[in-house]
Amino acid sequence: MSESFFGPDFTQLQKQDPEIAAVVLSELDRQRKSLQLIASENFTSPAVLATLGSTLSNKYAEGYPGRRYYGGCEEVDKVEVIGISRAKELFGAEHANLQPHSGASANIAVYQAFTKPGDTVLAMSLPHGGHLTHGSKVNFSGKWFNVESYGVRKDNELIDYDELRDSALRVKPKMICSGATAYPSLIDFKRIREICDEVGAIMWVDAAHFIGLVAGKAIPSPVPYADVVSFTTHKVLRGPRGGMILSKAEHAAAVDKAVFPGMQGGPIMSAVAGKAVALKECATPEYQSYAKKVIENAKALAAALEKEGMRAVSGGTETHLALIDIRSTGVNGKVADERCGKAGISLNKNAIPYDPETPAVTSGIRVGTPATTTQGMGLPEMSEIAKLIARAIKEGDDDAKANSIRQEVYALTAKFPVYPR
Numbered sequence: 001m002s003e004s005f006f007g008p009d010f011t012q013l014q015k016q017d018p019e020i021a022a023v024v025l026s027e028l029d030r031q032r033k034s035l036q037l038i039a040s041e042n043f044t045s046p047a048v049l050a051t052l053g054s055t056l057s058n059k060y061a062e063g064y065p066g067r068r069y070y071g072g073c074e075e076v077d078k079v080e081v082i083g084i085s086r087a088k089e090l091f092g093a094e095h096a097n098l099q100p101h102s103g104a105s106a107n108i109a110v111y112q113a114f115t116k117p118g119d120t121v122l123a124m125s126l127p128h129g130g131h132l133t134h135g136s137k138v139n140f141s142g143k144w145f146n147v148e149s150y151g152v153r154k155d156n157e158l159i160d161y162d163e164l165r166d167s168a169l170r171v172k173p174k175m176i177c178s179g180a181t182a183y184p185s186l187i188d189f190k191r192i193r194e195i196c197d198e199v200g201a202i203m204w205v206d207a208a209h210f211i212g213l214v215a216g217k218a219i220p221s222p223v224p225y226a227d228v229v230s231f232t233t234h235k236v237l238r239g240p241r242g243g244m245i246l247s248k249a250e251h252a253a254a255v256d257k258a259v260f261p262g263m264q265g266g267p268i269m270s271a272v273a274g275k276a277v278a279l280k281e282c283a284t285p286e287y288q289s290y291a292k293k294v295i296e297n298a299k300a301l302a303a304a305l306e307k308e309g310m311r312a313v314s315g316g317t318e319t320h321l322a323l324i325d326i327r328s329t330g331v332n333g334k335v336a337d338e339r340c341g342k343a344g345i346s347l348n349k350n351a352i353p354y355d356p357e358t359p360a361v362t363s364g365i366r367v368g369t370p371a372t373t374t375q376g377m378g379l380p381e382m383s384e385i386a387k388l389i390a391r392a393i394k395e396g397d398d399d400a401k402a403n404s405i406r407q408e409v410y411a412l413t414a415k416f417p418v419y420p421r
């Protein structure tokens, strides 16, 4: 993206605050030149970026379309009405709320809509791939709720639905959460619905990671089964940073009340507009083809990393991410993350199931393909990337070698320009 991409307003920023303008440009340079393999990141479209930098940002709009607490909301009302309608259509949902500022905010609203502090919730444990808001002791969820955890089996690293059912029968949760940040396999939502029905629990799906694949019809949807589905809008979905909630009509009032006034004040209307724009993009055949390619690329990347002697947790992936056990390299996740960073490869260290290392060190890395697929990379590039990762992990302590890998990364990314000039 050249300066001209940002339009006259960016020239204004450069004149007024060259220090911040320089960082905006150098971050753009970083995104263009290095490899973005963080599974939760993507390159949103210029159209979405345009909404985020628009005057919609100036407007306070506490409340909902047609029932706001401030005047002058007639224009932003249009944006939210369009966005809600697009979300319901795209996901076949009975109700949609586009206001949560983030995924964690959306999850706070879900707890508030369906539970009271002290209630029991059953969710996937963080060390097995869950999320902070699924009951971590350092998060509001673990402090204010009695969150019982389920994990994956040691032998196949997959969710054991019989064990999940046993736990549900034992702890009688008010709500069961499925969804994770580092689980490469598909989740059996029909089975989870059956368990929820058996124990009388609300079925909550935190679909942040894979909702974009659902939007692109590349994997089955949790929406027909779940009472409520929360997610972020900036991962595979490729929208602006933010959150969203879908629910059955019977829960619409509880969800809306939990978001506002329960959890937030004014929505960020520029972000709501960006979500609406992204939802329109998701409804196109191009996006559906993209979602399928994201999975093909992730499968290829996991297989190529296995060829390099590392192990894909649960044997591979069915989604946009792979969790890689790198113990065979003799390097831990923290060091691998640092070495890849030096070589221009952005990924994250990640605990593997039953990890003997601490969460700050870990035995694994998580890699995802949403961003590289947006760039247009395909199967040949995935095998090249796997080789670069393997070399960075094994040789990246040597600065000269790290630098040489970095030059190869630059050459690769130059062939797939992000925000072309």
Ligand code: DSN
Binding pocket: 039, 040, 103, 131, 181
């Ligand atoms: N930080 C997100 C991720 O990387 O998975 C989850 O919140």
